[in-house]
Amino acid sequence: xxxxxxxxxxxxxxxxxxxxxxxxxxxxxxxxxxxxxxxxxxxxxxxxxxxxxxxxxxxxxxxxxxxxxxxxxxxxxxxxxxxxxxxxxxxxxxxxxxxxxxxxxxxxxxxxxxxxxxxxxxxxxxxxxxxxxxxxxxxxxxxxxxxxxxxxxxxxxxxxxxxxxxxxxxxxxxxxxxxxxxxxxxxxxxxxxxxxxxxxxxxxxxxxxxxxxxxxxxxxxxxxxxxxxxxxxxxxxxxxxxxxxxxxxxxxxxxxxxxxxxxxxxxxxxxxxxxxxxxxxxxxxxxxxxxxxxxxxxxxxxxxxxxxxxxxxxxxxxxxxxxxxxxxxxxxxxxxxxxxxxxxxxxxxxxxxxxxxxxxxxxxxxxxxxxxxxxxxxxxxxxxxxxxxxxxxxxxxxxxxxxxxxxxxxxxxxxxxxxxxxxxxxxxxxxxxxxxxxxxxxxxxxxxxxxxxxxxxxxxxxxxxxxxxxxxxxxxxxxxxxxxxxxxxxxxxxxxxxxx
Ligand SMILES: Cc1cc2nc3c(=O)[nH]c(=O)nc-3n(C[C@H](O)[C@H](O)[C@H](O)COP(=O)(O)OP(=O)(O)OC[C@H]3O[C@@H](n4cnc5c(N)ncnc54)[C@H](O)[C@@H]3O)c2cc1C
Numbered sequence: 001x002x003x004x005x006x007x008x009x010x011x012x013x014x015x016x017x018x019x020x021x022x023x024x025x026x027x028x029x030x031x032x033x034x035x036x037x038x039x040x041x042x043x044x045x046x047x048x049x050x051x052x053x054x055x056x057x058x059x060x061x062x063x064x065x066x067x068x069x070x071x072x073x074x075x076x077x078x079x080x081x082x083x084x085x086x087x088x089x090x091x092x093x094x095x096x097x098x099x100x101x102x103x104x105x106x107x108x109x110x111x112x113x114x115x116x117x118x119x120x121x122x123x124x125x126x127x128x129x130x131x132x133x134x135x136x137x138x139x140x141x142x143x144x145x146x147x148x149x150x151x152x153x154x155x156x157x158x159x160x161x162x163x164x165x166x167x168x169x170x171x172x173x174x175x176x177x178x179x180x181x182x183x184x185x186x187x188x189x190x191x192x193x194x195x196x197x198x199x200x201x202x203x204x205x206x207x208x209x210x211x212x213x214x215x216x217x218x219x220x221x222x223x224x225x226x227x228x229x230x231x232x233x234x235x236x237x238x239x240x241x242x243x244x245x246x247x248x249x250x251x252x253x254x255x256x257x258x259x260x261x262x263x264x265x266x267x268x269x270x271x272x273x274x275x276x277x278x279x280x281x282x283x284x285x286x287x288x289x290x291x292x293x294x295x296x297x298x299x300x301x302x303x304x305x306x307x308x309x310x311x312x313x314x315x316x317x318x319x320x321x322x323x324x325x326x327x328x329x330x331x332x333x334x335x336x337x338x339x340x341x342x343x344x345x346x347x348x349x350x351x352x353x354x355x356x357x358x359x360x361x362x363x364x365x366x367x368x369x370x371x372x373x374x375x376x377x378x379x380x381x382x383x384x385x386x387x388x389x390x391x392x393x394x395x396x397x398x399x400x401x402x403x404x405x406x407x408x409x410x411x412x413x414x415x416x417x418x419x420x421x422x423x424x425x426x427x428x429x430x431x432x433x434x435x436x437x438x439x440x441x442x443x444x445x446x447x448x449x450x451x452x453x454x455x456x457x458x459x460x461x462x463x464x465x466x467x468x469x470x471x472x473x474x475x476x477x478x479x480x481x482x483x484x485x486x487x488x489x490x491x492x493x494x495x496x497x498x499x500x
Contacts, residue, residue, distance in 0.1 A: 048289055153166070196244075
């Protein structure tokens with residue numbers, strides 16, 4: 001992006017609460033644009049974590065910041081997803097993540113370890129001049145008031161930091177979210193607990209069957225009753241990350257909190273009824289990180305044991321239907337905003353939470369890289385949410401439904417799922433299936449967050465700049481009217497496509 005059309009960058013101090021993946025990414029993008037940014041992160045680097053999925057919509061952004069070879073050192077391009085029964089390991093189907101299709105969509109579908117991605121973003125942010133305070137917790141957030149609009153935070157050390165603008169990137173249990181909502185977050189336990197672990201590769205190598213999985217580029221899913229287990233190699237085939245998705249009806253009562261800090265012994269779950277390879281893998285788990293999905297009213301939580309129709313193509317992409325009831329992501333003073341999971345908490349261990357959080361960060365950062373006046377801020381904040389909320393909601397709902405589909409109990413629904421998975425081997429896609437799958441994949445993976453922000457600027461954002469000068473207010477309202485018309489059109493087209 002060129003700054004020649006934007007004038008001088010406004011001198012702003014950004015404070016980011018939460019130095020996770022979204023927080024470090026937004027800090028990096030803002031600092032690269034010339035802003036001053038400080039990040040407060042309550043934990044350190046190298047905390048327990050597992051595998052994450054980095055699809056093309058985000059790997060292509062990362063590849064603009066670091067050489068692809070560096071990404072391939074920490075990420076493995078995913079070849080496909082073998083689908084198997086958890087009870088006996090029987091093969092049900094195989095879903096190809098075709099390299100040529102991913103290339104067409106602009107990036108690799110990478111399998112990584114959370115820690116490696118976190119360290120990469122930390123390095124990028126600090127090199128760009130971001131100050132990151134690790135092991136420092138924000139305990140409260142204060143809006144500006146009266147003539148002083150600046151927000152501030154209190155740290156556990158007693159220190160108070162004031163900034164020009166505050167970004168809440170502090171995850172699902174966000175302290176910033178409470179201030180933006182103006183009330184306590186209303187949550188209740190959902191029907192899903194996810195257990196995450198990393199199996200040391202050196203132990204897997206001693207067993208030929210486990211070594212094959214460690215060296216494979218696949219991301220297998222074992223599908224059981226109220227439980228599914230997936231895994232993939234991480235750290236360039238050095239270790240193996242595993243998630244266990246446990247739904248109501250699996251262990252009773254379901255347990256856990258909405259946190260990545262709850263370590264429980266590996267024998268907290270019974271694996272004795274699973275296929276031997278899964279038992280062997282989990283016998284090597286050092287511990288499990290237990291994370292509960294909490295329900296919020298806007299989360300469409302498919303908690304029933306629905307046996308409705310399913311389609312393997314939905315694994316590739318999403319059901320394009322828009323849930324209702326999304327909250328505002330910025331506060332009334334227009335000085336505090338939420339990004340990533342603090343804006344839209346996600347199912348732990350999903351396919352898309354990392355990519356969607358990074359998209360938020362890049363889109364927000366690209367908009368605010370244009371900031372030349374405080375008068376632009378309300379329009380930038382509206383644009384950020386307008387451009388992001390529908391996509392986030394659609395992908396989130398689909399991610400959860402796909403996870404649910406992997407843990408169906410025996411019955412006609414599960415039989416239909418298996419039949420569908422079996423016949424849809426991607427090697428045998430006919431022309432129609434290929435086209436349909438490609439269109440849906442293109443919607444998810446072809447997205448470029450920075451381009452969305454730039455396009456908004458070119459089409460509408462410049463009018464906000466005119467408005468700042470007090471000359472052409474009418475352009476801004478026209479721009480917003482047209483933007484909301486566009487949004488209606490887009491929504492209709494999503495709804496049309498959901499019937500495909
Ligand atoms: C330690 C950790 C390990 C994870 N491991 C995996 C994994 O293995 N697989 C997977 O699929 N997903 C994992 N996730 C979730 C994944 O990172 C998110 O789904 C996704 O990246 C969205 O990121 P986010 O930055 O919005 O939120 P998060 O990743 O939740 O990051 C929020 C950050 O804010 C910090 N924070 C929270 N409250 C405060 C506070 N009051 N003061 C200061 N800092 C605060 C947290 O420590 C955290 O670093 C993990 C998350 C964390 C925090």
